[in-house]
Amino acid sequence: MKKLLIILSICSLTAIFAGCNSTPTKDDFSSKEETTETPSATTENGNPSYDPKRGEGKFTKVDVGATLDAAMAASGEKVYGVKCSSCHKTTDEKLVGPGWKGVTTRRTPEWIMNFITNTDEMINKDPAAQAQLEICLVRMPNQSLSDDDARHLLEFMRKNDGVK
Numbered sequence: 001m002k003k004l005l006i007i008l009s010i011c012s013l014t015a016i017f018a019g020c021n022s023t024p025t026k027d028d029f030s031s032k033e034e035t036t037e038t039p040s041a042t043t044e045n046g047n048p049s050y051d052p053k054r055g056e057g058k059f060t061k062v063d064v065g066a067t068l069d070a071a072m073a074a075s076g077e078k079v080y081g082v083k084c085s086s087c088h089k090t091t092d093e094k095l096v097g098p099g100w101k102g103v104t105t106r107r108t109p110e111w112i113m114n115f116i117t118n119t120d121e122m123i124n125k126d127p128a129a130q131a132q133l134e135i136c137l138v139r140m141p142n143q144s145l146s147d148d149d150a151r152h153l154l155e156f157m158r159k160n161d162g163v164k
């Protein structure tokens with residue numbers, strides 16, 4: 001976010017200067033700078049500029065529908081019962097880890113999928129995960145979820161947050 005602000009202010013400064021002496025080369029340069037920043041979100045191993053919205057991991061774009069996929073959510077609920085409910089409630093109450101109520105509005109789908117499949121790396125890199133670690137004082141262990149399990153859990157969280 002900070003980076004975006006810096007880029008924006010550089011761009012607007014360049015725009016002001018370009019307005020003064022209207023050199024087209026300067027304009028070209030500034031728009032190039034803008035485009036080189038965007039692909040960083042898709043960098044694979046070791047994303048150099050960490051994107052806190054997306055988190056760290058293989059999920060760069062998770063398409064969730066406008067409506068709930070009830071079958072996926074039901075399957076996610078089963079996994080929750082086996083692997084997650086010992087530490088997470090579905091309310092906003094903390095157990096060992098934070099309650100899940102509202103998690104799909106606090107975090108993006110990509111963040112959630114990356115966090116639950118790439119937990120160690122996310123806790124090492126992500127400011128929000130680290131802040132939560134400070135509150136919970138327990139590091140969430142990796143749950144070795146399959147990609148499908150992770151997606152189904154996300155759907156269950158969406159259901160829990162009222163998606164119909």
Ligand code: HEC
Pocket residue numbers: 079080083084085086087088096097098099103106107112115116123129130132133136137138139140141143145153
């Ligand atoms: C041993 C306890 C434990 C288990 C089991 C566990 N978690 Fe966690 N979880 C935590 C703790 C503690 C945190 C917060 C601290 C951190 O980041 O490590 C957390 C954080 C999270 C968060 C981030 C919540 C937020 O509000 O940002 C998600 C999402 C999550 N867990 C999903 C899962 C899923 C899905 C499972 C089951 C597959 C699971 N957890 C199993 C302890 C656990």
